[in-house]
Amino acid sequence: MNRKTKPIISITMGDPAGIGAEITVKALCREEIYKIAKPLVIGSKSVIKDALSFIPSSLNLNINTIQHVKKIKGKFGTIDLLDLNNIGLDDFKYGVVSAHAGRASIEYVFKAIDLAEKGEVDAVVTGPINKESINKAGFYYTGHTEIFAEKTHTKEYAMMLVSNEMRVVHVSTHVSLLEALNMVKKERVLNVIRLANGAMKKLGVSEPKIGVAGLNPHAGEHGLFGNEEIDEIIPAIREAIKEGINVEGPISPDTLFSKVIGNQYDVAIVMYHDQGHIPIKVIGFNYDKITNTWSSVAGVNITLGLPIIRTSVDHGTAYGKAGEGRANEGSLVDAIKIAVQFTNK
Structure with missing residues (x-):
């Protein structure tokens, strides 16, 4: 793609039952992201729309639902969403392992890999998935890294x-x-x-x-x-x-x-x-003694050796705080920025 334009960074929503949609929406509230990239969310509109309740209404974010990457706007204030429409709010419960959520989350990843291999997006940033959920859905992977390696036929990574x-x-x-x-x-x-x-x-x-x-x-x-x-x-x-x-x-x-x-x-x-x-994780995670909770405030996972660029948050689905609006988006923001760095080399 033409490097005179901002790179298109696909962001997979992650497990619908976790904090993926929440941190995605929160990350895209940051204008700094749109100054360096055109983010494209791959997920479910109903879940993303529900996550909008976790941000100030004054931000007035709009969802631009598209079926093709060419329709992306890449403008701050608009969430460009490739809606796979594979799960609704009635199909899962926040914080609960399920095959339905597992299948949905892995389908987001498969779609992102396909777009990256076709050159329609410049990089993939993955939200957190739950290994138990994807295994319940019949996808026997140990994590994102192994999914990307298999789908891109990469041996050394x-x-x-x-x-x-x-x-x-x-x-x-x-x-x-x-x-x-x-x-x-x-x-x-x-x-x-x-x-x-x-x-x-x-x-x-x-x-x-x-x-x-x-x-x-x-x-x-x-x-x-x-x-x-x-x-x-x-x-x-x-x-x-x-x-x-x-x-x-x-x-x-x-x-x-x-x-x-x-x-x-x-x-x-x-x-x-x-x-x-x-x-x-000693460096990147923060434990709050007052609330007795911990969260990832920094940390990015990068898969090396792939024919495509892939970065990720360095934390899990955080079922314990899913659906509550308490998740920290810092790791996802860093993952997007590092993905952009890799596209420029």
């Missing part, structure tokens, strides 16, 4: 999480810890380093400094606590260095993340799900 100054890329994600250990192989680690290097350049870091976490305590202590560092991780790092990538490691995981925050490294390569998710 990785999850990147960004929250303020913290950036991590995972060697493995939604697998058991035992399976994750078996995925720590030289070629896989090397491919993830390459993906991280390319992603950081798209985020504006011309010469990324990459730190690679060890798998074992203290990065193995020269084989005392395991040989994965010696046999797999170090050979991958050496190969990456030969390719001209600025990468160091393996670094003890208990010290690596403070070095990323301190700008010694621009991004960390982590070996499994919790090794990367814990530091991201």
